[in-house]
Amino acid sequence: MQVEQLEILDFLRAHRPFDELSEEALQRTAAVIDVRYYKAGERIVEFGEVAEYWHLVRSGAVEVFRRNGTLYNRLTEGGYFGEFGLLRSGRVRFPVVALEDSLIYLIPREVFAELFDQYESFADYVEVEDKTRLRQAMSRKEDANDLLSATVDTLVGRAAVTLDSTATAREVAQRMSEEGVSSLLIVDDHPDVPGLPQLSGIITDRDLRTRLVAPGLAYDTPATEIMSSGVVSVNHNQLVFEAMLVMLRHNVHHLPVLDNLRPVGVVALSDIIRYESRNSLFLVGSIFRQQSQDELATLVPEVRACFARMVNEDASSQMIGSAMAAIGRSFKQRLLELAEAELGPPPVPYCFLALGSMARQEQLLVTDQDNALVLDNRFDPAQHDAYFKALATFVSDGLARCGYSYCTGGVMATNGKWRQPLAAWERTFTDWIERPTPESLLHAGIFFDLDGVWGKTAWANRLRELIARKARGNSRFLACMARNALQRTPPLGFFKDFVVESDGRHTGAINIKRRGTAPLADLIRVHALAIGSESLNSFERLKDIIDAAILPLGRGQDLFDALEFISMVRARHQAESLAAGEEPDNSIDPEKLSEFERKSLRDAFLILGNAQKFLKYRYQPGRAN
Amino acid sequence: MLHLGDLKGAQGRAGVRAGKAAGQADGASAPDWPARFAALAEAAHDPRLRAFYAAGAVAGDTPLAEVPMVAIDVETTGLDPARDEIVSIGLLPMTLERIASSASRYWVVRPRIELNAESVVIHAITHAQIEAAPDFGAVIDDLLAALAGRVVVVHCRDIERSFLDRALAARIGEGIEFPVIDTMDLEARIHRAARPGFFARLFGKRPAPVSIRLADSRTRYHLPRYRAHHALTDALATAELLQAQVAHRFAPDTPLRELWS
Numbered sequence: 001m002q003v004e005q006l007e008i009l010d011f012l013r014a015h016r017p018f019d020e021l022s023e024e025a026l027q028r029t030a031a032v033i034d035v036r037y038y039k040a041g042e043r044i045v046e047f048g049e050v051a052e053y054w055h056l057v058r059s060g061a062v063e064v065f066r067r068n069g070t071l072y073n074r075l076t077e078g079g080y081f082g083e084f085g086l087l088r089s090g091r092v093r094f095p096v097v098a099l100e101d102s103l104i105y106l107i108p109r110e111v112f113a114e115l116f117d118q119y120e121s122f123a124d125y126v127e128v129e130d131k132t133r134l135r136q137a138m139s140r141k142e143d144a145n146d147l148l149s150a151t152v153d154t155l156v157g158r159a160a161v162t163l164d165s166t167a168t169a170r171e172v173a174q175r176m177s178e179e180g181v182s183s184l185l186i187v188d189d190h191p192d193v194p195g196l197p198q199l200s201g202i203i204t205d206r207d208l209r210t211r212l213v214a215p216g217l218a219y220d221t222p223a224t225e226i227m228s229s230g231v232v233s234v235n236h237n238q239l240v241f242e243a244m245l246v247m248l249r250h251n252v253h254h255l256p257v258l259d260n261l262r263p264v265g266v267v268a269l270s271d272i273i274r275y276e277s278r279n280s281l282f283l284v285g286s287i288f289r290q291q292s293q294d295e296l297a298t299l300v301p302e303v304r305a306c307f308a309r310m311v312n313e314d315a316s317s318q319m320i321g322s323a324m325a326a327i328g329r330s331f332k333q334r335l336l337e338l339a340e341a342e343l344g345p346p347p348v349p350y351c352f353l354a355l356g357s358m359a360r361q362e363q364l365l366v367t368d369q370d371n372a373l374v375l376d377n378r379f380d381p382a383q384h385d386a387y388f389k390a391l392a393t394f395v396s397d398g399l400a401r402c403g404y405s406y407c408t409g410g411v412m413a414t415n416g417k418w419r420q421p422l423a424a425w426e427r428t429f430t431d432w433i434e435r436p437t438p439e440s441l442l443h444a445g446i447f448f449d450l451d452g453v454w455g456k457t458a459w460a461n462r463l464r465e466l467i468a469r470k471a472r473g474n475s476r477f478l479a480c481m482a483r484n485a486l487q488r489t490p491p492l493g494f495f496k497d498f499v500v501e502s503d504g505r506h507t508g509a510i511n512i513k514r515r516g517t518a519p520l521a522d523l524i525r526v527h528a529l530a531i532g533s534e535s536l537n538s539f540e541r542l543k544d545i546i547d548a549a550i551l552p553l554g555r556g557q558d559l560f561d562a563l564e565f566i567s568m569v570r571a572r573h574q575a576e577s578l579a580a581g582e583e584p585d586n587s588i589d590p591e592k593l594s595e596f597e598r599k600s601l602r603d604a605f606l607i608l609g610n611a612q613k614f615l616k617y618r619y620q621p622g623r624a625n
Numbered sequence: 626m627l628h629l630g631d632l633k634g635a636q637g638r639a640g641v642r643a644g645k646a647a648g649q650a651d652g653a654s655a656p657d658w659p660a661r662f663a664a665l666a667e668a669a670h671d672p673r674l675r676a677f678y679a680a681g682a683v684a685g686d687t688p689l690a691e692v693p694m695v696a697i698d699v700e701t702t703g704l705d706p707a708r709d710e711i712v713s714i715g716l717l718p719m720t721l722e723r724i725a726s727s728a729s730r731y732w733v734v735r736p737r738i739e740l741n742a743e744s745v746v747i748h749a750i751t752h753a754q755i756e757a758a759p760d761f762g763a764v765i766d767d768l769l770a771a772l773a774g775r776v777v778v779v780h781c782r783d784i785e786r787s788f789l790d791r792a793l794a795a796r797i798g799e800g801i802e803f804p805v806i807d808t809m810d811l812e813a814r815i816h817r818a819a820r821p822g823f824f825a826r827l828f829g830k831r832p833a834p835v836s837i838r839l840a841d842s843r844t845r846y847h848l849p850r851y852r853a854h855h856a857l858t859d860a861l862a863t864a865e866l867l868q869a870q871v872a873h874r875f876a877p878d879t880p881l882r883e884l885w886s
Contacts, residue, residue, distance in 0.1 A: 004731070007861065036724065037872060
């Protein structure tokens, strides 16, 4: 006879992964559970003994250890252990001790195996590899996200409206009216392939207004005189999200779509906005319309609202990071325009560099301004430095007012040390790489993420090439970078309302940037430098690293998932603070994490911890890379 | 009318009452149960009861770790064993190692007296369930088989002992005796052993009474809170409490005689 154990049944019903079982399976499971009480300190299972049960913590708390005696996990009510042994060797892999007086439910091996085989959701959740759960959490999210998964051709509703370069402005306007479009492409025959049209320019409604009507040009002005040439375009099979980033970065509202060089359509701002309501693109547009620092500062609430919206609309951290970086970049560009308007044109050319998270396009809300100036080699401090100091101060103060606080480490162009001619920068990087010490590189990591924002941005590319060339395979340099990348470690996990450190200590909160995203970015940077990758974004770098096959199989994807998950916890935390009217920060209170977030974060920390061990091993001083 | 649970509570508050089953003394001086069972097996008429006794009783010097036990709880129509009757029985076999909830048994039985509305609510057993249930007589076979060879574990022994004794007597003309570990008694021993000193008694100072109700006792051992008044849940709750008491206050090699009566 099957007897209903109501308390056991209710407990199962309220806890994952049982809540997804059918009522019948739940009752069957509840009916086979046995129970055992353990006093605090009692051993529950020993390493190597036959694994007979899957254990479920009904109440109390237990500690799971590795074979070498180090703490692996702490579990409380609803936690479970023993699946490793049941699914693998049939022997207990992780010894477990009661940390508090605990009541343990015992599910026989056969029943566990049956649930595991028959219920995919159950198996998915329990799956022995911690990282697998994280991967599944991530892929479910990707599916839900149109902006990230849809390709540009889904937006191309109609063939491109084109005219060849002999057309006049009037013909362009007539054609646009007939077709009811806001932009038109000017195409030429491809010089080498007769018959293949080649994009030579784009004309928008706005161009007709500002370049034809306003200056009072004749209607038979050649279209080529009012078109924008050197057009930024996207490929038909790129992601909608990538198209959005291109628009953000270049501040354009129309993107020709190419298929094998052939223009097949145009994606307009409005098409993308269908995907992301009230888009960050608007914000970038309005940044460029502000006329002073004061006016720019009034956009802070909009930046925050834009961020919160993206988080709430389930954007990925990569999307949010890129969009926020594009916004930050626009602030810098507009501030530099305003500075030049106030101070006059620069005495020698320069390139304004973004460093760190903005260069990596991984910016969230709470972020320092990390920047530097690369000056022309003709730079003469006595003659020119006053100008660049004033320029840097203008930008730095403006950024601080727009929510990008001053860099506490002084990595800003206002610091004379970081306002150098290109040749000096090249020497500095060469020194760092060829004569490294852990001390000299201690705060240098941030410089290896550099992006040109304004001016001679080609110089930034030149520096990146130099870094990639010299760093690649340079084992002494990589060992120093690796050593510094190991200085910040993740916590072990969570226990009740505390963060558990690897040595068992408890703390009340963690700085999720310092303990999670920053050490991940540091670690990924070392691998990226080792293989000579010139990518900046950590996700892009990871793709390069995976392609270079320097990590054990699957670990690259694990890092990808770990970075995405930790970043999203951080982003959500900041968005929640905004919603609650609090000042966003990076400090996470475990109390506010859901059970799923705790488990997945712990998985992610574990992946980071293991990856750090691998980094230490791989970049030992003297080891050939 | 009061309910059984309230009786258990009332006894709990009042402290350990003298209400031992007739002829029985406290813990250490419990009867020689194996000898008693041998004699009862001879004397019993009903073959089922004879088989129950013939299965024997565990010797008093057996270490707890080796004692097969069965936790049991009965819910009744009221307090008075002479007038009230059993409506449900829950039991589960156990040892110190394992509470075999998977082998638990639960019966609803139809009392011969009218079930009043109040106790229906308390037990969450409906009239329809009662109407469909068999008489206690129909579960005697299974019940005795489940108890045979095991030491009974209850919270407040007098209830289960007296109601089972009466219920059997009413059906087969013979009552029943069996050894019992009473978790409420163990709790009382632990918390009420120290009598107040002379001056304290003189000035009427008493230590704040420690509740030995099932739920309150469980809380002291960090056991979860369960809904009361379901026979099987209460039996499980009692079984867990015993494991906790032994883990904290006794040892696996403590002889059975120190606990039973």
